[in-house]
Amino acid sequence: MKKDIINSLSIKEKLAQMFIMGFSGFELVQENLNIQKAVKMGLGGIIFFANNIKSIEQTSNLSKSLQNMAKIPLFISIDQEGGLVERTINCKEKLEYLTPMALCSTGKVENVKAHTEIMAQELRAMNINMDFAPVLDVNTNKNNPIIGIRAFSNDPEKVIKYSEAVYKTLKENNIMAVGKHFPGHGEAWADSHLEMPAINLDFNELEKIHIKPFKKAVENGLYAIMVAHVHYSAFNQTEKIPASLSKEVVTGYLKDKLGFEGLIISDDMAMGGITRHYEELTACIKAINAGIDLLIFRDSMNIQLLDKLADAVGDGLISEEKINQSVGKILSSKEKYNIIDGLNQEIENLDITKEQIKIDSIALESIKIEKKGDLIPLNKANKVLILSPDKSQIHSYAQDRQKISDFLKLTSCKEVSYSLNPDDIEIQQIKEEIKSSDIVIFISYNAILNQRQIELFKEINKPVIAIAAGIPYDAEKFQKADTILLSFGYKTPALKALASIISG
Known part of the structure; x- marks a missing residue:
């Protein structure tokens, strides 16, 4: 089935599968025709932000509308980490979660599992099938401006222990967990949303502390990893290039050394860590050649990139073999998580009051x-x-x-x-x-x-x-x-x- 789909797609449609895009609006209307066009063309996935979510029912219907018009079933994704990063903040009736560090503070893996189970129910109720969580970063820098309480701990062993309950529980609920931000954002002194941080730790310290949770997650079957827009001198000494565009990081280390065969996803390509240093097309070419399978753009206005990238393939700047490999992985993962065959399944009603009581009980322990x-x-x-x-x-x-x-x-x-x-x-x-x-x-x-x-x-x-x-x-x-x-x-x-x- 996968091979048949790949052979039926044009190069532009294959490239479309390699993008996850965002848009504005709580429903599909004239103002967001761009995303509708991209979905019909074969877009790989959608990312929801707070400006897409005002209720569980509305979001579920939006997900269904997008899936129904999709050429190929979509990843419907979200950043739902809990406590600090929650895209459901505009919902009238919503669950309020705890941060990863608060969960770690309880000292109980069963609390993390119970908390994630509730979150997974909410995501499933909204027909969301991919969550950019857990955060696998080890927050070693006290002055880190962007990770902090989003991390479980400054201890890699605790990050390993508590993050495992997140990605395994999401998987049990047929939601693809995406561990982030490889190879570790915890030592950064700057916010990659605004600029490209540089981490100058030696290779031994990176492996011993920051890469350790990712390595263990790969061994435990984590199927998707997001790569950071952070420069690591241990990998690239002569060129200041972010990990997301580095062949040494993505292919040489994550794929070849760690043996990771799952999906490799960029952080949002509209972040300052990329846009302040690279033109859009150049960044995408570098990311794909580095080994990235899926590129995130929070704005669907970037749809014109597909034509430029198709030209880049024609000009030999990107190999079609690499495109086919990524699309094959994308389609395989959609089959693995029942996204292709399991659309719009009926979800049990979520009892928000009951589940919030459970979360509040965990909060007391935190x-x-x-x-x-x-x-x-x-x-x-x-x-x-x-x-x-x-x-x-x-x-x-x-x-x-x-x-x-x-x-x-x-x-x-x-x-x-x-x-x-x-x-x-x-x-x-x-x-x-x-x-x-x-x-x-x-x-x-x-x-x-x-x-x-x-x-x-x-x-x-x-x-x-x-x-x-x-x-x-x-x-x-x-x-x-x-x-x-x-x-x-x-x-x-x-x-x-x-x-x-x-x-x-």
């Missing part, structure tokens, strides 16, 4: 009491001032309006939101608020990356409970606090759990 003083359980007779970072300034939480005060239920409590990097004027205003309080609850979010939060904390002259709601390394700066809590996330499940622990 909170770490780094330092236990006399302030918890909280004396409700005290006047409490809560200082919390403004969620609207944190991209992943911008749509979330929940506050910890919503769950503490104190009679004398005021919650003040502060800027991620408050200036002197704002800090002075907050100092005035502190004067009338008995106790301060100070919530930070990645304070070691937003140093003015630390300056604000220093000005607190009342007994204080400090909460690191982002990366846990903030706690090092809060040692004067009576109590220090780590939540590894700033969404509703974490806030409920924190409130429960503080209240006693």
Whole structure:
């Protein structure tokens, strides 16, 4: 069947199978005809973002509409990691998840499995068949601006232990897990969405720490891997080229040395790690020649690339044999995950309330009491001032309006939101608020990356409970606090759990 399909496709249609594209809109309308044209032409897959998802039913119907017009059944993909990266943020009725680091904090693999099982049910209910998760990065750099709590840990053994439950549970639910970001984004000092980070670790350290979770996942049957737009001098010393375009990384190491035979997928080719250094066509040619099977573009306006790439094949810049190999792998994986034969299966209704209770229970286990003083359980007779970072300034939480005060239920409590990097004027205003309080609850979010939060904390002259709601390394700066809590996330499940622990 696979061979028959490949032989029936033109070179442009084969190339179309090698693309996963995004678009705007909750339904297929005149404004997104581009993606409809690409799907009818033979596009390999779709990636959904928050601007495609407003309810489970709507997304399911959108998936079905796309599949029904597809020349070849589509990968319907999503970045749904949990806790920080969740594309369902615009849903009216949705599940709120935990970050990988919060799950690791529970110390229980069964919690990761249960959490992933719930997530898989939600994805299946939306007719999504590919998830760009788990994150296999080892977050060794405390100042990493983009990974942080998206990683399970800074310990490769813990990443191996807890990520396995994610990709195996997704597979059990017929959802293709995509481990990322090979060969490891955890030591980066820059965000590859904005620029191309350079990691200058020696080869031995890369293998011993950062590649280790990927190697183990390959041995355990992980079927798809996403490659990072990060330069690694251990692989490419003379040319600053991202791993996603490096033949040494993709073919020489991932395929040949690790023996990986599954799908190899680029990170989004519209990210700054690519666009600030390469013209679109050049980047695609390099990626395909490096060994990438599937290229992600968040915008379907790139459909004209297919004609240019077809010309590049004709000009001998890309071998048709390489195209056929990738398309063969793509079609095989669609058969393996029942995408070709299992379209639009009926999915049981998801009980969001019931499943959220399960997640909230896991969240309670995830909170770490780094330092236990006399302030918890909280004396409700005290006047409490809560200082919390403004969620609207944190991209992943911008749509979330929940506050910890919503769950503490104190009679004398005021919650003040502060800027991620408050200036002197704002800090002075907050100092005035502190004067009338008995106790301060100070919530930070990645304070070691937003140093003015630390300056604000220093000005607190009342007994204080400090909460690191982002990366846990903030706690090092809060040692004067009576109590220090780590939540590894700033969404509703974490806030409920924190409130429960503080209240006693």
